[in-house]
Amino acid sequence: MATHTIAPAAGFHPHIYTNITFKHPPSRLDCIFDIIYIIPREAFVDANQLTDLKLSKHLVVLNESDLEAPAERVRGGNLVAVRYEAEDYLMSLGKEVTIDLPLHMRYQQPDSLWTHQTVAIPVPKVGWTCSIEPYQKPNSIPPLPSIDFHLERDSRTTFDEIESSVVGNMTVSIPVGRTTDTNTVKIGTHVIVLFGALWIAWAIYSAVVKRKRTELKGKRRKSE
Missing domain, CATH: 1.20.5 (Single alpha-helices involved in coiled-coils or other helix-helix interfaces)
Known part of the structure; x- marks a missing residue:
């Protein structure tokens, strides 16, 4: 079970807080436990800032773009995956882990009526990413399963999502010029x-x- 909260709900620098209790051991040791954040184009993450958090041994940031560009000049957002190998997951069994992911909201186009714009942040996806075929080579480290930006299942991996709940709304109110x-x-x-x-x-x-x-x-x- 994973619980997600975003705070503060207004401003340019909100944080996504994810609380997870590791209860059940993995069914396969070559799977990866993923916490996947899909960040819309109205926001971005700073990869250099994330490396200081030491969230796990494996941190993936995809589709990085100009950090200074306003929202209307950006085509897509970011994907951030905090990845726990099965061994790391087993060491955390029975423990509650809190992940603090800082966001930076982009400047929005001025509007003739509104002084604020509401941006929806997708609920993070939490679950196991596994290769279709179990890793067969003994006495070797299995490779990390690949992860697709749109989380589409392909011929190589599956994603078994666990239940998540949200505290409040996953939205951020951003000031805009008039x-x-x-x-x-x-x-x-x-x-x-x-x-x-x-x-x-x-x-x-x-x-x-x-x-x-x-x-x-x-x-x-x-x-x-």
Whole structure:
């Protein structure tokens, strides 16, 4: 049984919390226990940040794209798979594991009516990924089963999903700009830039005047 929570429910940096209790041993030692997160294009994960979490021995991040691009310029999202080999799973039997997956929400297109946009986050998939044919070579480490971005069953692997529950809604509310505020923002930006330029010019003028006065006082003392 796996339980998933997303918090905070508003903002640009939510986290997905997954709680899993490892109860039943695997039926085959060449299977992988996967916690699979499908991240929509409105969000992304930072692979460098995930490596610091030390979630498991095997962490897969697929379909990475420009981390700075707004949502409308991104075609697809990310897939993150936290993978436990059967031996690691057996060592965790009876224990509850909490996985904290940080997300970063992308900037959305401005809207004429709404100040926030709600983005749905798919419920993570938890289960066993196994090869169709059991690994037969003795005294060797079985290879990790492959994982498809869309979780489509192919001729090589199967995915046996276990039951999951969600605490609250898997949605995030993101602030968006309003197109009706465009003129206000433009005028405000021009005013701030103009004020900043005038302040810099005044500061330079004051510094030059002060320096000339100092130099003039020095010349007078020398002449005396």
